[in-house]
Amino acid sequence: METVATAKSHGGVQGVYRHPSTATGTDMTFAVYVPPHAPGTRLPVLWYLSGLTCTHANVTDKGEYRRACAEAGIIFVALDTSPRGEGVADDPAWDMGQGAGFYVDATQAPWTPHFAMWRYVTEELPALVAGAFPVDMARQGITGHSMGGHGALTIALTCPERFRSASAFAPIVAPSQVPWGAKALGGYLGADRAAWRRHDAVALIEDGARLPELLVDQGAADAFLAEQLRPELLAAACAAAGIPLTLRMQPGYDHSYNFVSTFMADHVAWHAARLR
Amino acid sequence: METVATAKSHGGVQGVYRHPSTATGTDMTFAVYVPPHAPGTRLPVLWYLSGLTCTHANVTDKGEYRRACAEAGIIFVALDTSPRGEGVADDPAWDMGQGAGFYVDATQAPWTPHFAMWRYVTEELPALVAGAFPVDMARQGITGHSMGGHGALTIALTCPERFRSASAFAPIVAPSQVPWGAKALGGYLGADRAAWRRHDAVALIEDGARLPELLVDQGAADAFLAEQLRPELLAAACAAAGIPLTLRMQPGYDHSYNFVSTFMADHVAWHAARLR
Numbered sequence: 256m257e258t259v260a261t262a263k264s265h266g267g268v269q270g271v272y273r274h275p276s277t278a279t280g281t282d283m284t285f286a287v288y289v290p291p292h293a294p295g296t297r298l299p300v301l302w303y304l305s306g307l308t309c310t311h312a313n314v315t316d317k318g319e320y321r322r323a324c325a326e327a328g329i330i331f332v333a334l335d336t337s338p339r340g341e342g343v344a345d346d347p348a349w350d351m352g353q354g355a356g357f358y359v360d361a362t363q364a365p366w367t368p369h370f371a372m373w374r375y376v377t378e379e380l381p382a383l384v385a386g387a388f389p390v391d392m393a394r395q396g397i398t399g400h401s402m403g404g405h406g407a408l409t410i411a412l413t414c415p416e417r418f419r420s421a422s423a424f425a426p427i428v429a430p431s432q433v434p435w436g437a438k439a440l441g442g443y444l445g446a447d448r449a450a451w452r453r454h455d456a457v458a459l460i461e462d463g464a465r466l467p468e469l470l471v472d473q474g475a476a477d478a479f480l481a482e483q484l485r486p487e488l489l490a491a492a493c494a495a496a497g498i499p500l501t502l503r504m505q506p507g508y509d510h511s512y513n514f515v516s517t518f519m520a521d522h523v524a525w526h527a528a529r530l531r
Numbered sequence: 532m533e534t535v536a537t538a539k540s541h542g543g544v545q546g547v548y549r550h551p552s553t554a555t556g557t558d559m560t561f562a563v564y565v566p567p568h569a570p571g572t573r574l575p576v577l578w579y580l581s582g583l584t585c586t587h588a589n590v591t592d593k594g595e596y597r598r599a600c601a602e603a604g605i606i607f608v609a610l611d612t613s614p615r616g617e618g619v620a621d622d623p624a625w626d627m628g629q630g631a632g633f634y635v636d637a638t639q640a641p642w643t644p645h646f647a648m649w650r651y652v653t654e655e656l657p658a659l660v661a662g663a664f665p666v667d668m669a670r671q672g673i674t675g676h677s678m679g680g681h682g683a684l685t686i687a688l689t690c691p692e693r694f695r696s697a698s699a700f701a702p703i704v705a706p707s708q709v710p711w712g713a714k715a716l717g718g719y720l721g722a723d724r725a726a727w728r729r730h731d732a733v734a735l736i737e738d739g740a741r742l743p744e745l746l747v748d749q750g751a752a753d754a755f756l757a758e759q760l761r762p763e764l765l766a767a768a769c770a771a772a773g774i775p776l777t778l779r780m781q782p783g784y785d786h787s788y789n790f791v792s793t794f795m796a797d798h799v800a801w802h803a804a805r806l807r
Contacts, residue, residue: 263752264789319595322796476539513540520598 256387259284265321266291271311274383278375279338280368285380286311287388288331290324299394299530300330300384301523304376304410306401307435308354310335314400317512323520327527330390334380336402338369350435351442357430358406359454361443370443373454377410396420396526400515401479402427402435404471408456408489412464420529422470422522424515425477428489429457435483460492468499470525472518474508532663535560541597542567547587550659554651555614556644561656562587562609563664566601575670575806576606576660577799580652580686582677583711584630586611590676593788599796603803606666610656612678614645626711627718633706634682635730637719646719649730653686672696672802676791677755678703678711680747684732684765688740696805698746698798700791701753704765705733711759736768744775746801748794750784 259271267290276283292298301324303314311333314320324331337343337356344365346352352366361370385392397418399407404426411421430436431451440451452458473486480486486502493500508514535547543566552559568574577600579590587609590596600607613619613632620641622628632648661668673694675683680702687697706712707727716727728734749762756762762778769776784790 262785262787262789263750263783263793265793269789316593319598321792322595474539507539509538511538513538513545516597517539517541 256383264288265325267321267325269315269321271315276338276375276379278371278379281338281340281343283335283338283375283380284311285332285334286315287384288321288324289388290328290330292328292389297389297391298328298330299396299527300332300390300392301526301530302376302395302397302407303331303333304358304397304399304403304406305333305336306399306403307336308349309403310354313512314515317516318519319516320519320523323523327523329523329527329530330388331523332380332384334376337372343369346442351439355402355439357402357436357439357443357454358409359440359443362450363443363445366443372406376406377414394419394530396422396530398422398424398522398526399426400424401484401510404428405430405436405456408469409454409459411466412456412459413453415464415466420526421466422525424518424522425473425479425484425510426456426471426486426489427484428486429455431455431458432488433483433485457488457492460496460498465496466498468501469493470501470522472503472505472514472522474510474514475504475506476508477510477514479510532659540564541601543597543601545591545597547591552614552651552655554647554655557614557616557619559614559651559656560587560611562591563660564597564600564607565664566604566606568604568665573665573667574604574606575672575803576608576666576668577802577806578652578671578673578683579607579609580634580673580675580679580682581609581612582675582679583612584625585679586630589788590791593792594795595792596795596799599799603799605799605803605806606664607799608656608660610652613648619645622718627715631678631715633678633712633715633719633730634685635716635719638726639719639721642719648682652682653690670695670806672698672806674698674700674798674802675702676700677760677786680704681706681712681732684745685730685735687742688732688735689729691740691742696802697742698801700747700794700798701749701755701760701786702732702747702762702765703760704762705731707731707734708764709759709761733764733768736772736774741772742774745769745777746798747776747778748790748798749778749780750786750790751780751782752784753786753790755786
């Protein structure tokens with residue numbers, strides 16, 4: 256693992272790191288904020304998964320999480336949304352291929368050699384972070400935005416023993432039922448929709464996955480709300496399954512980091528309360 | 532004036548606007564954050580001047596000012612650092628020309644036709660903002676970063692009746708005495724150093740300009756500290772002139788927005804207390 260950059264920020268250290276990934280077969284870049292802490296202590300960790308087109312840098316620049324993480328004593332990890340670079344398959348559209356890995360392990364050509372973001376984010380990166388940063392892996396939370404909200408929900412639902420807390424900002428909750436998701440899951444996993452259900456939060460809940468609770472913020476003026484995000488499908492699934500969901504429709508907010516940054520401190524504090 | 536974009540953020544509205552400037556003879560883009568407020572009320576305004584290479588977007592993306600401005604009820608204005616575009620003179624270096632206007636009105640070729648940032652920021656933009664946003668122009672504060680700190684200090688020292696509060700992040704305090712400043716002031720204003728003194732905070736203070744107080748934060752690990760920034764020159768000038776200066780050397784912080792964003796909320800609150 257190579258250190259790309261570090262800087263003191265809000266009393267802690269914001270770092271950017273790069274490593275050759277065995278999951279993706281490419282170099283992967285990620286960011287870790289370590290708040291001020293007593294030497295030798297291990298801190299809870301909040302994983303942040305980003306949305307379509309993003310790298311680690313979008314939330315690192317615009318997410319406004321550092322002050323809240325410094326106050327709460329939480330490590331914040333942000334990663335890329337796909338493998339990238341020469342020799343990595345891509346799609347001319349921004350909602351498929353590089354920048355759009357959808358947090359799945361592709362089974363279909365041309366994606367199979369590199370698009371293994373599920374394995375990367377659930378296995379390889381946690382092992383790397385656990386060895387290199389002062390994290391307490393018994394206290395993990397996960398969140399994300401849009402496609403990253405999809406990733407956070409599906410990973411939390413699949414690994415409930417690992418995460419004490421899960422939340423999302425404007426998540427894609429039912430990719431099988433919306434255009435972004437149908438295109439991506441069809442491309443990465445093939446036409447058999449049965450394989451999609453393990454990567455669809457609503458389907459996972461229908462199929463028996465459970466979480467103790469969920470927090471979701473959604474901008475009511477989000478241009479993708481009605482067609483791509485459809486939080487009402489998550490609300491219905493959670494209600495049927497008895498999962499306590501706090502779904503806050505935030506009037507006037509769009510899909511951008513103006514929205515995410517506004518509610519970031521709330522989410523960090525919410526996770527912190529559950530990771531103490 | 533044309534609205535480029537607006538988005539709800541921290542309860543208020545972050546907007547980006549463009550207008551044809553008579554001062555620069557180019558289109559100029561600027562950003563205004565208006566916090567939540569009761570209809571009909573007029574709010575204090577904090578002007579933020581950016582550093583070398585920046586546009587309005589750097590602080591808008593990375594400055595983390597919106598939460599603090601929402602809490603304090605302050606309007607925040609950020610502008611570009613120079614005229615830009617085809618037909619505007621430039622320099623191959625990043626510390627001269629486009630992105631490096633140094634908040635002066637150029638008197639030298641090839642800069643004269645467009646590089647009139649002093650007039651732009653002290654006359655044209657305030658008149659535009661006063662007419663288009665709910666600002667109380669009797670309650671203005673000014674701050675800035677690096678080259679923008681230089682701009683904030685020189686403008687506050689020149690127009691003390693206009694600004695109730697002035698602060699800076701890692702400012703260039705004595706451009707006549709450092710390489711960035713000598714190059715820029717020589718280029719824009721010519722070889723006669725007498726003309727530079729009106730654009731040098733330390734020289735202005737030596738020549739009798741006064742302010743009721745000043746707040747300056749400076750990263751102690753700033754790579755530009757010893758050669759370009761030299762806050763000790765400001766400290767000496769303020770001490771000799773009896774200007775109360777709060778100069779905080781912040782251990783471990785560099786020159787980036789990791790530093791600016793860490794202390795932004797402090798500065799906003801400091802201005803707010805003086806603009807009430």
